[in-house]
Amino acid sequence: xxxxxxxxxxxxxxxxxxxxxxxxxxxxxxxxxxxxxxxxxxxxxxxxxxxxxxxxxxxxxxxxxxxxxxxxxxxxxxxxxxxxxxxxxxxxxxxxxxxxxxxxxxxxxxxxxxxxxxxxxxxxxxxxxxxxxxxxxxxxxxxxxxxxxxxxxxxxxxxxxxxxxxxxxxxxxxxxxxxxxxxxxxxxxxxxxxxxxxxxxxxxxxxxxxxxxxxxxxxxxxxxxxxxxxxxxxxxxxxxxxxxxxxxxxxxxxxxxxxxxxxxxxxxxxxxxxxxxxxxxxxxxxxxxxxxxxxxxxxxxxxxxxxxxxxxxxxxxxxxxxxxxxxxxxxxxxxxxxxxxxxxxxxxxxxxxxxxxxxxxxxxxxxxxxxxxxxxxxxxxxxxxxxxxxxxxxxxxxxxxxxxxxxxxxxxxxxxxxxxxxxxxxxxxxxxxxxxxx
Amino acid sequence: xxxxxxxxxxxxxxxxxxxxxxxxxxxxxxxxxxxxxxxxxxxxxxxxxxxxxxxxxxxxxxxxxxxxxxxxxxxxxxxxxxxxxxxxxxxxxxxxxxxxxxxxxxxxxxxxxxxxxxxxxxxxxxxxxxxxxxxxxxxxxxxxxxxxxxxxxxxxxxxxxxxxxxxxxxxxxxxxxxxxxxxxxxxxxxxxxxxxxxxxxxxxxxxxxxxxxxxxxxxxxxxxxxxxxxxxxxxxxxxxxxxxxxxxxxxxxxxxxxxxxxxxxxxxxxxxxxxxxxxxxxxxxxxxxxxxxxxxxxxxxxxxxxxxxxxxxxxxxxxxxxxxxxxxxxxxxxxxxxxxxxxxxxxxxxxxxxxxxxxxxxxxxxxxxxxxxxxxxxxxxxxxxxxxxxxxxxxxxxxx
Numbered sequence: 076x077x078x079x080x081x082x083x084x085x086x087x088x089x090x091x092x093x094x095x096x097x098x099x100x101x102x103x104x105x106x107x108x109x110x111x112x113x114x115x116x117x118x119x120x121x122x123x124x125x126x127x128x129x130x131x132x133x134x135x136x137x138x139x140x141x142x143x144x145x146x147x148x149x150x151x152x153x154x155x156x157x158x159x160x161x162x163x164x165x166x167x168x169x170x171x172x173x174x175x176x177x178x179x180x181x182x183x184x185x186x187x188x189x190x191x192x193x194x195x196x197x198x199x200x201x202x203x204x205x206x207x208x209x210x211x212x213x214x215x216x217x218x219x220x221x222x223x224x225x226x227x228x229x230x231x232x233x234x235x236x237x238x239x240x241x242x243x244x245x246x247x248x249x250x251x252x253x254x255x256x257x258x259x260x261x262x263x264x265x266x267x268x269x270x271x272x273x274x275x276x277x278x279x280x281x282x283x284x285x286x287x288x289x290x291x292x293x294x295x296x297x298x299x300x301x302x303x304x305x306x307x308x309x310x311x312x313x314x315x316x317x318x319x320x321x322x323x324x325x326x327x328x329x330x331x332x333x334x335x336x337x338x339x340x341x342x343x344x345x346x347x348x349x350x351x352x353x354x355x356x357x358x359x360x361x362x363x364x365x366x367x368x369x370x371x372x373x374x375x376x377x378x379x380x381x382x383x384x385x386x387x388x389x390x391x392x393x394x395x396x397x398x399x400x401x402x403x404x405x406x407x408x409x410x411x412x413x414x415x416x417x418x419x420x421x422x423x424x425x426x427x428x429x430x431x432x433x434x435x436x437x438x439x440x441x442x443x444x445x446x447x448x449x450x451x452x453x454x455x456x457x458x459x460x461x462x463x464x465x466x467x468x469x470x471x472x473x474x475x476x477x478x479x480x481x482x483x484x485x486x487x488x489x490x491x492x493x494x495x496x497x498x499x500x501x502x503x504x505x506x507x508x509x510x511x512x513x
Numbered sequence: 514x515x516x517x518x519x520x521x522x523x524x525x526x527x528x529x530x531x532x533x534x535x536x537x538x539x540x541x542x543x544x545x546x547x548x549x550x551x552x553x554x555x556x557x558x559x560x561x562x563x564x565x566x567x568x569x570x571x572x573x574x575x576x577x578x579x580x581x582x583x584x585x586x587x588x589x590x591x592x593x594x595x596x597x598x599x600x601x602x603x604x605x606x607x608x609x610x611x612x613x614x615x616x617x618x619x620x621x622x623x624x625x626x627x628x629x630x631x632x633x634x635x636x637x638x639x640x641x642x643x644x645x646x647x648x649x650x651x652x653x654x655x656x657x658x659x660x661x662x663x664x665x666x667x668x669x670x671x672x673x674x675x676x677x678x679x680x681x682x683x684x685x686x687x688x689x690x691x692x693x694x695x696x697x698x699x700x701x702x703x704x705x706x707x708x709x710x711x712x713x714x715x716x717x718x719x720x721x722x723x724x725x726x727x728x729x730x731x732x733x734x735x736x737x738x739x740x741x742x743x744x745x746x747x748x749x750x751x752x753x754x755x756x757x758x759x760x761x762x763x764x765x766x767x768x769x770x771x772x773x774x775x776x777x778x779x780x781x782x783x784x785x786x787x788x789x790x791x792x793x794x795x796x797x798x799x800x801x802x803x804x805x806x807x808x809x810x811x812x813x814x815x816x817x818x819x820x821x822x823x824x825x826x827x828x829x830x831x832x833x834x835x836x837x838x839x840x841x842x843x844x845x846x847x848x849x850x851x852x853x854x855x856x857x858x859x860x861x862x863x864x865x866x867x868x869x870x871x872x873x874x875x876x877x878x879x880x881x882x883x884x885x886x887x888x889x890x891x892x893x894x895x896x897x898x899x900x901x902x903x904x905x906x907x908x909x910x911x912x913x
Contacts, residue, residue, distance in 0.1 A: 081597045101590045102543060102570040105555045107563040131609040133526030133640030137553030140522060140896045143875065148520055155516045155523060157641050158612060173517045180519045194547065195609045198579065226547035227610050228576045433573075435594045438566050497563055503556065510898050 085434035090425030094410050094417050103433035107497075108453035110468040110505035111383055112262045114224060114238040115141040118189045119150065119507075120262070121242060122291045125185035127177060129154040129170050130193035130224060138191075138224065145507045152177040156195065166201050171209050178214060186291050187218040187245045194227040220244040232312070239313040242285060246298040248321055255300040256348070258284040259317055260310025262469065263506055266481070269474040270341060270358060271304075271328070278350040302347055306330040306340075307386050307469065308412060329412065330470050330478070332390040334359060337475050358476035365483035366398040373490040377448045379404035379459050382432065384452025385470050385482075389416035391451070394479070396424055406430040406454050430458065449490055453500040462493035468505035515854040520878045524838060525702055525893045527638035528606045529558040530647025530752065532569050533700040536561060538655065538734045541568035541600035543591055545616060546608035546640075548573065557896035558644070560706045568598050579610050588624050595629045601734055602658070603633040604651065612639035632658060644702050644893055645813070645839045648752035652697065652728050656756045660740045662764055665693070691723035692790045693743035695760075697768070698753020699730045702893035703813055705903040706730070712907035713749075716773045719908075720783040728753060745769065745790040747782070751814050751840050761795060770844055771798030771819045774906040778823035797844050801825045801832065804848050808832035809865060811858065811872035812891055814840035818849070820871065820889075820906070827911055832871070835861060855879060871913070874899050887913050 083101050115138045118126050128138050128151070135153050142151035154173035160166060174190060190210070192203055203221050210219045222241050225234055239260035256275050258265055264286045265272050275282045281300075288294040298317075303325045305314035311327050318325040326347055328340035338355060345352045378400050380388045392402045393416045402424065408431060410417040420427055431437065432454060441460045448459040456464035465485045467473070473481050502509045525533075528544050532554050535542050544551055551571040555562045559569075572587050587605075595603060603625060607618055618635030626633035634654045638647050694717055699709070710731040717724045725743040726736040741760070746768040748757045757768035767789040773779035778798070785798045797815070800822045807830060810817045814836045821832035834849040835858060845851070852858050859879040862870065870880050874888040875895045890899035904912070 082593045083597060100573065102594045103548070103551070103573045104570055105548075105551045107555065109556060131526070131640040132523050132642065133528050133553065133608060134549050135523050136526055136529070136557060136896075137549055140553075140557040140898070143522060143895065143898050148522075148875070148878070152519050153517070153523070154514075155518075155641070156609075157516065158639060160516075161613065169514075169516070173514055176514055176517050177519055193609070194579075195613050198610065198613050224549070226549050227574055227579055229547065230575050230577070435568070435570055436597055438568065438598075442566075501563065 081436050083434060083436065085436040085440065086428050086430045088425060089405075089417075089421050089427040089429050092421070092429050094414055097408055097410075097429060098431040098434060102435050104435050104438050105433070106437075106454050106457050108383070108457050108500040109503045110453045110466070110500060112235075112468070112504050112507075113141060114138075114191070114222070114234050115151070116145070116504040116507055117235070117238045117242065117262060118222065119145070119147055120285045121187060121189065121245065122288055122294050123185055124187045124189050125150055125152070125181065126189045126191065127152045127154065127174055128191045128193075128224065129156060129173065129196070130191070131156050131195065134193055134224060141503060144503055144510050146510060156193070161195060161199055166196065166199060167206050170206050171213075174210055175213060178217070184216060186216075187220060189220050189222045189241070191222040191224045193224045197223075197225055197228065218245045233309065236309040236312055239310045240316045243297065243313065243317060246295060246321070249296070249299040251301050251321075251323065252281075252299040253301045254279065255281045255283060256302045256304065257297055257300040257317070257323075258282065259303045259305050260307065260313040261286060263472045265474050266472045266477060268477045268481075270353070270355070270476060271344070271474050274341065274344055274348070274350065274353065278348055280348060302326065304328055304344070306474065330386050330474055332385075332387055332394040332479060333416070334362075334476075341475070355476060362476050362479045362483070365480040366394075369483040369487040370399045372487045373400070373449055375401050376490065377401055377403040377446050379406065379448050379450045379455040381406035381450070381452035381454040382408070383454055383469070384465065384467050387411075387413050387416070389413040389420060392416070392427070393419050396420065402427060404428050404430060404448070404455070404459065406432050406452070406458065408432050449486070451486065451489075456496055457500055462496045463489050464494060464496070465489045466494060466499055471505070515857070518855040521855050522875055522894060525558045525644035526640050527642040527644060527647030528608055528640055529554045530644030530649070530700075530702065531604060531606050531636050531638055531651045533558060533644065533702050534648040534651035534729055534752065535604055535655070536567045536569070537565070537729055537732070538737070539601040540604060540734075541570070541595060541598055541602075542604045542606065543570050543572055543594075544606045544608055545572045545587055545611045545618075546574055547571070547610065558702060558893070560701050560892065560897065560900060568600055570594065574610055579614050582614060584616060584621055588621060588628070591625050592628045595625075595631055600631060603629070603631050604636050604654070605633065606636040606638045606647070607640070608638070609640040612641070634658075643838050645751050648698070648700055648702070649755045652753055652756040653759055655728065655737065656740065656759055659734060659738050660760070660764070661738065663739065663742045665742060665744050691721060692745060692787065693725040694722045694786060695725050695740045695743045695746045696727040697746050697748045697757050698750035698815070699727050700750070700752060701730065703750045703752070703816060703891070704730070705905050708905045709907060712905055712909065713773075716779055716908040720779075720786070722786065728756060741766065745786050747771070747786060748815060750816060751838065751844070754815075754841060757795075765793065767793045767795045769796055769798060770815050771822070772816050773908050774819050774823035775827050775911045776908065777826035778819065779908045781822070781826065798822060799844070799846060801846060802829065803831065803846075804833070806831040806833040806848070806865075807868045809835055809862065809867040809870045811835045811837065811870065811876055812889070813838050813893070814844050818844060818846070823906070823911060833865070833867070
């Protein structure tokens with residue numbers, strides 16, 4: 076693949092890749108793989124919240140139709156911003172008036188409104204604080220949360236990371252409960268079979284997670300937890316903000332595929348819970364057996380992994396390579412916090428090819444001839460035009476040793492059972508309801 | 514407030530209009546934006562995205578690029594990508610952030626063209642206007658740049674072009690005496706992507722015309738280069754109106770506005786096309802019974818007027834149009850309304866109290882209780898939500 080010479084090649088061997096910069100930046104292509112969540116999906120996790128977006132029509136369209144596709148238009152309103160609005164001195168007052176009008180038209184008063192401003196507001200120096208203050212004064216029964224649809228600012232803080240923080244902005248202080256633990260910032264619940272959840276529950280702690288909240292009241296209880304856990308890089312900041320605001324402890328336990336890191340995570344968790352550290356011998360054995368069984372099934376088929384499937388694609392690749400899998404392709408633009416796994420692969424498997432996720436020359440990769448590939452992730456499935464793929468986004472709630480065991484089973488299943496690629500990867504927001512199905 | 518919506522969506526924006534209009538023409542379209550414009554377009558405004566690849570990209574604008582006014586990065590990246598992709602032309606679109614920083618897209622385009630040697634258009638979009646305006650500008654630029662004068666008559670394509678043939682197409686000669694027709698303003702934002710062009714070509718052929726080109730679904734840039742060989746243009750959405758006016762002025766080709774919905778109305782469109790070809794007069798095929806109207810149709814002006822006329826021809830029903838998008842008042846009847854705000858449309862529906870509303874399904878939230886809603890999905894409004902239910906009404910029986 077990619078034998079042609081390009082000014083900006085879309086792929087290179089890992090042996091030729093510098094961990095500090097994989098690819099030169101440039102124009103970007105957008106794949107039709109839609110499983111990643113956006114700020115609308117995430118905002119919908121706040122029970123009973125109503126979302127109001129104030130931005131230009133082009134930006135509004137994507138967020139409104141996200142809500143429409145997930146049958147949630149009744150939880151979404153908008154205020155469009157024209158060119159004139161930016162310069163006529165009414166930027167803030169238009170938003171206050173628009174929000175007030177929308178509230179007046181809602182069939183019932185929401186307890187919380189997530190108000191999203193966009194890049195152009197921040198760039199023009201809109202006073203978001205005064206907007207929130209004025210609205211709060213006008214509607215004291217509603218909590219207004221400042222939210223941000225600011226992709227232009229993504230190199231400072233990505234909208235997804237900021238949204239993970241703002242998800243908890245409506246919480247107020249409560250007395251600390253030393254038997255309550257939060258998992259913060261995730262889009263989906265952590266697998267109940269994971270050692271992480273078992274350790275928390277089996278030691279008698281209440282586990283709180285916004286994905287498990289059935290009511291606004293239950294959501295508000297989250298501020299009482301004495302311990303906030305995060306395990307994705309983009310949720311780390313949310314954990315720190317929770318710690319700052321409510322005085323609990325924050326533990327970052329990265330969702331790793333490295334046995335030692337997983338064991339270290341659990342040691343730190345148990346120390347915080349003042350619980351005994353379990354013996355993970357059987358869990359590790361289960362991982363080994365599952366990986367061996369999966370490898371026996373899939374054999375030497377080429378494997379491609381993309382960065383949307385798991386938060387640590389290089390660690391997953393390293394784990395699979397160590398167990399005999401023929402990992403040949405990784406789609407990722409950086410190694411993030413996985414430098415060690417990257418360097419391991421570079422030394423041990425220099426033939427692995429790294430693909431730039433959005434390089435313009437990826438446009439026709441899906442039509443290029445290549446061997447049959449087993450993909451882990453939607454982007455990999457699209458680019459390598461394979462129906463044999465593991466359909467997961469950001470680990471899909473899998474964590475720790477049980478996560479590895481279950482992922483091995485999913486790999487086996489992907490080899491044995493084809494999926495309807497176009498239909499599956501076209502659905503927006505992995506796991507969300509969609510009007511495109513059924 | 515006019516810019517507030519409690520529940521109904523907004524229409525596709527101008528940037529999507531540009532991308533949709535240029536999608537099949539072999540160019541490269543770049544939106545100067547961080548990310549949202551392209552993912553919104555690719556997900557919600559472009560049904561061809563998965564099955565038909567096109568060089569549509571974003572510049573991946575960052576905060577620092579915007580603050581520092583780093584246009585050079587945009588120019589460099591576009592020229593670099595153009596070397597890899599070898600497009601037939603380049604279009605660079607603005608979005609909200611470049612609007613704020615005052616990027617001069619004409620200057621950017623000129624610089625890209627000078628460095629790449631590829632014809633480049635600066636599009637004056639900013640993400641705050643409708644797809645009609647974007648598509649309209651894109652179509653006009655394509656016609657201005659690539660359509661050259663040539664002898665009139667039919668010049669139908671009867672077999673696929675090969676490379677050698679395409680080299681000789683700058684000055685073609687007519688190959689039949691039939692009246693050649695271009696279709697202007699056709700995009701998947703207004704018409705179902707699959708099937709529409711088959712229906713349209715069937716209408717053209719069975720009406721005794723010669724199909725020349727379609728701006729821009731199902732036609733290559735080479736076919737469009739020959740558009741001036743047509744003797745009449747059929748404008749099927751307001752996106753094609755500016756290009757039609759230009760072609761009238763530049764090449765003397767008259768235009769007729771109308772979509773040949775149904776059978777009887779399609780027959781009227783055929784008559785108007787013949788008359789226009791003969792006497793060079795332009796017109797809209799707007800034939801209705803007048804007020805009072807039991808039906809309200811909400812949609813793009815030329816499509817909605819055509820449907821209203823088709824209903825009158827088919828079964829004598831009277832329909833009023835509410836057009837929420839930019840149009841020319843001449844296209845509409847006196848009693849039609851141009852309203853874009855949710856509150857205005859909701860109030861009009863309440864005051865008019867029609868028995869039936871024909872509109873996209875997502876208008877259901879503001880249709881008065883007890884009023885029948887005939888759902889006619891419009892991709893530029895509800896995106897892919899109801900794509901599988903979109904109806905091709907061209908030159909066939911109307912099911913309602």
